[in-house]
Amino acid sequence: MILIADSGSSKTDWRVIRNDGNISQFRTIGFNPYYQTQEDMISGLNTPYLLELKAEIREVYFYGAGCTSTANKEAVKQAIQSIFPIDAIYVDHDLMASARATCGHQAGIACILGTGSNSGDYDGERIISSRPSPGYLLGDEGGGAYIGKHFLQDFIYDDMPPEIRTAVLRIYNLSIFEIQDNVYKKPFPNRYMAGFCQFISQHKSDPYCYNLIYNAFRDFFHRHVMRYENYQDKNVNFVGSIAFYNNDILRKAGADFNIQINTIIETPIAGLTLYHQQKI
Template identity: 65%
Template sequence: MILIADSGSSKTDWRGIDQKGNVTQFRGVGFNPYYQSPEEMATELSDEFLLNLKEEVLSIYYYGAGCSSDINKRSVSQALQHIFRKANIMVDHDLLAAARATCGHEAGIACILGTGSNSCDYDGYDIINSRPSPGFVLGDEGGGSYVGKKFLQDFIHDEMPSNIRQETMSYFNLDIQSIQENVYKKPFPGRYLASFCRFITEHVSDPYCYMLYYNAFRDFFKKHVMKYPHFEKKKVSFVGSVAYYNSDILRKAANDFGISVNLILESPIAGLTLYHKNEK
């Protein structure tokens, strides 16, 4: 059996493909080796779905947030090997997952807009160029943590419309102390910041919420896509919930820069499943 994982900081999509091509699937917690040790990840991996497959899995293709460096790849591999002792394990960046899922074997620019953000220039086989992705403090333009951070800044400084502020207080029971505690003291602050995007998307008919996304997407295009050579001639595809659930705004921001948007997928897992089934 082949096991495929697409892991972000918030969730992991798993697909198992058996010898007959039958597919099983499961969604679990997310992982990020920047914030978790191999032991912590191995504990989280001890889920019934995965434990039931541990004797059958012979190959694992794991694509994950934070898996760009060799040391982080080794950390994830160690965690997986703890459960899947028979498996051959490949760990790579979630950017490669986005590229393989949306472009297959064709060239293009692949982007991630989920909790965080990232992008790459893909030649149909490999990533040939990518932009820095320094995380939610210094980057993540267009991602959920970036949008959520701006939203909370406006809440703290009373710079959002009064109707949205009142609904925010009612919906989240927010105050400055709870925000600071979640951002500075609790684990996974990026995930916390991105959690406000569901509310923002539900209120996107309000010009304030619309512009939060529109301006964030413009910042993403300027910092990422427009830095690639001949970007205006290339198809640009996206994976991630922020891109998927706000696709109309994303396409509008792209069009204003003369950028051609191709696919927008909520998750790359279906595209990865097809890619690896064809690679067998």
């Protein structure tokens, strides 16, 4: 049996391709070697779903946020080997997952807009060029943490419309002290900031919320897509909840920059499953 994982900072989608062709799926917490130790990842992998498969899995394909450097890939591989003591464990970054899921074997620009953001120019087999992805403190334009950070800044400085601020206080009972505590003291501040995107998306009929999302996408296009050679001649594809649930704004921003947006999907796991099924 083959086990496939698509892991972001917030969640991991798993698919099992059984020898008879049947497919099962489940979800666990997310894993990111930039923000978690190997011990943290091992602890998170010790779930009933995975332990039940321990004796049957022969290959693991793990695509994850932060799995770019050799050291990070090895840390994730060793964590997985603590559950599945096999050699056939292949760890790659989430950008490759996005490319394989949306482009298959065709060329295009693959992008991620989830909790964080990333992009790469894909030739149908490999990523031939990519932009820096320095994380939520220094980058992640267009991603949930980026949008949430600007939203929280506007709340702190009282730079949002009164009706939006009133709704925020009613729903979240926010205070600057609570925000600082979650951002500077508690784990996974990127998830915390991205968590406000549900509210923002639900209120995108309001010009303030619409522009928060639009401007974040504009920044993403400027820093990422528009830096690739001949980007206007290539299909641009997106994976991630921020792109998926705000696809109307994303397509509008793309059209404003003459960018050809093709596929927008919430998660790459279905496309990855098809990709690996074809290789069996």
